[in-house]
Amino acid sequence: MSQPPPDQALALIRRFRSELVTEDELLRRLEEAAAKGERLRVKFGIDPTFTDVHLGHSVPIRLLRLFQDFGHLPILLLGDATARLGDPTGRNDQRPPLSKEDVEHNAATYLEQIGQVLDLNPKRCELRRNSEWFGAMDFFDSLRLLGRGTVARLLERDDFRARIDQSQPIHLHEMMYPLMQGWDSVMLKADVELGGNDQLFNLHMGRLLQEREGQRPQVCLTTPLLLGTDGRKMSKTYGNHVPLNGEPEDVYGKVMSLGDEPMVDWFRLATSLEGGEIEAVLASHPREAKGRLAWEIVAGLQGAEVADAAAEKFTNQFKHKQLPADIPEVVVSERSLALPNLLQVAGLCQSTSEARRMIRQGGVRIEGEVEHDMGREVALSAEGDGTLVQVGKRKFARIKQG
RNA sequence: GGGGAGAUACCGAAGUGGCCAAACGGGACGGACUGUAAAUCCGUUGGCUCAGCCUUCAGAGGUUCGAAUCCUCUUCUCCCCA
Numbered sequence: 001m002s003q004p005p006p007d008q009a010l011a012l013i014r015r016f017r018s019e020l021v022t023e024d025e026l027l028r029r030l031e032e033a034a035a036k037g038e039r040l041r042v043k044f045g046i047d048p049t050f051t052d053v054h055l056g057h058s059v060p061i062r063l064l065r066l067f068q069d070f071g072h073l074p075i076l077l078l079g080d081a082t083a084r085l086g087d088p089t090g091r092n093d094q095r096p097p098l099s100k101e102d103v104e105h106n107a108a109t110y111l112e113q114i115g116q117v118l119d120l121n122p123k124r125c126e127l128r129r130n131s132e133w134f135g136a137m138d139f140f141d142s143l144r145l146l147g148r149g150t151v152a153r154l155l156e157r158d159d160f161r162a163r164i165d166q167s168q169p170i171h172l173h174e175m176m177y178p179l180m181q182g183w184d185s186v187m188l189k190a191d192v193e194l195g196g197n198d199q200l201f202n203l204h205m206g207r208l209l210q211e212r213e214g215q216r217p218q219v220c221l222t223t224p225l226l227l228g229t230d231g232r233k234m235s236k237t238y239g240n241h242v243p244l245n246g247e248p249e250d251v252y253g254k255v256m257s258l259g260d261e262p263m264v265d266w267f268r269l270a271t272s273l274e275g276g277e278i279e280a281v282l283a284s285h286p287r288e289a290k291g292r293l294a295w296e297i298v299a300g301l302q303g304a305e306v307a308d309a310a311a312e313k314f315t316n317q318f319k320h321k322q323l324p325a326d327i328p329e330v331v332v333s334e335r336s337l338a339l340p341n342l343l344q345v346a347g348l349c350q351s352t353s354e355a356r357r358m359i360r361q362g363g364v365r366i367e368g369e370v371e372h373d374m375g376r377e378v379a380l381s382a383e384g385d386g387t388l389v390q391v392g393k394r395k396f397a398r399i400k401q402g
Numbered sequence: 403g404g405g406g407a408g409a410u411a412c413c414g415a416a417g418u419g420g421c422c423a424a425a426c427g428g429g430a431c432g433g434a435c436u437g438u439a440a441a442u443c444c445g446u447u448g449g450c451u452c453a454g455c456c457u458u459c460a461g462a463g464g465u466u467c468g469a470a471u472c473c474u475c476u477u478c479u480c481c482c483c484a
Binding site for chain 1: 437452479
């Protein structure tokens with residue numbers, strides 16, 4: 001796609017838009033860029049703090065891709081300096097301080113996953129790291145930057161406020177976070193910055209700092225947050241995320257476990273279907289619609305063939321109630337074990353107490369038959385496929401002696 | 403530097419000498435239902451050689467027949483004053 005007329009571009013951008021400060025400014029910049037034949041510098045920053053990029057992150061990246069397709073210049077900023085600062089939302093206060101090595105390792109994985117959505121070709125994308133400038137700052141530079149923020153301004157943030165109300169500690173360096181992100185915009189001379197809606201405050205800080213430095217303040221464009229499969233904010237901490245580099249069957253399965261209502265958002269934000277198509281799909285049976293959604297998402301990441309295969313596997317396993325194709329095989333040394341111990345040893349239950357609970361509740365099957373006998377000795381053989389044991393709906397194992 | 407509050411199971415939060423393996427809520431898990439999901443209902447949610455036993459209430463000691471609860475010290479957090 002090459003430089004569509006600005007108003008058309010704007011229309012396409014609206015699909016991903018949550019907040020836009022301001023639409024007029026963005027339109028003007030698009031027009032100017034088109035008139036001068038220049039590319040807008042569109043910044044998106046991500047901190048390599050985990051090894052997985054998930055579908056929620058992919059929303060602003062898809063928007064970034066859109067700008068790229070329009071012929072503008074995406075600037076992918078790896079926050080290798082900010083990553084070492086920790087999580088300013090305080091949601092995950094267990095996060096250990098990251099070493100340089102951790103950050104580098106994560107960064108490499110990130111790029112691989114982001115590459116599934118964005119064209120990382122150096123001609124079409126600028127890749128930067130903020131250690132480039134933060135690494136060079138001395139203490140007085142830092143103080144100068146810190147002086148740009150005020151406590152009152154930071155306390156306006158709900159997440160800080162909540163932490164104070166809950167008597168949780170807020171460390172001083174955490175207040176640096178928005179300032180650092182804002183400073184990134186200054187250093188990159190960003191025209192536009194993209195981010196999830198939770199980033200709005202930080203993006204505004206970029207505007208502020210740019211203005212103070214005599215730059216034209218960036219346009220802030222946030223995307224809606226994609227909710228996780230359980231309806232909460234998508235986050236690895238909650239385990240409700242869809243990893244971009246997940247196994248296709250897992251991604252497919254995760255999407256299928258989504259509720260009905262969020263489907264619209266997922267279609268809009270995580271697939272390439274046109275508005276009209278989405279409506280048509282949603283008009284069908286919700287299960288069909290969800291299947292289509294899962295297919296589109298997998299296909300978007302890994303291609304149509306992979307998506308077909310994932311869909312087929314899923315259908316076999318759940319719709320036709322067939323056993324999953326890849327039941328893990330567990331080898332134990334004993335020739336025979338009491339059932340609770342067997343379940344524990346095979347890793348199907350955490351403890352024998354839990355195993356007993358599962359048996360009592362009728363959640364345990366041996367060779368497909370529900371087993372209620374708590375004390376049953378299960379004989380194991382080294383021959384054949386092993387004994388098929390199932391706990392609940394999802395946990396399977398073939399247990400062999402050996 | 404001074405004063406006050408607090409640390410309870412996956413999370414939040416009751417409990418202030420025995421009836422506490424610890425209320426309640428959330429989450430998670432199992433079952434029913436269903437569309438494979440959600441919602442709903444029922445149940446479970448420290449461990450074990452499981453109708454019994456063992457180890458838990460920040461950590462270490464102590465008082466007591468008996469401590470999550472009382473005392474001492476330690477570690478960590480929050481708030482206020484300087």
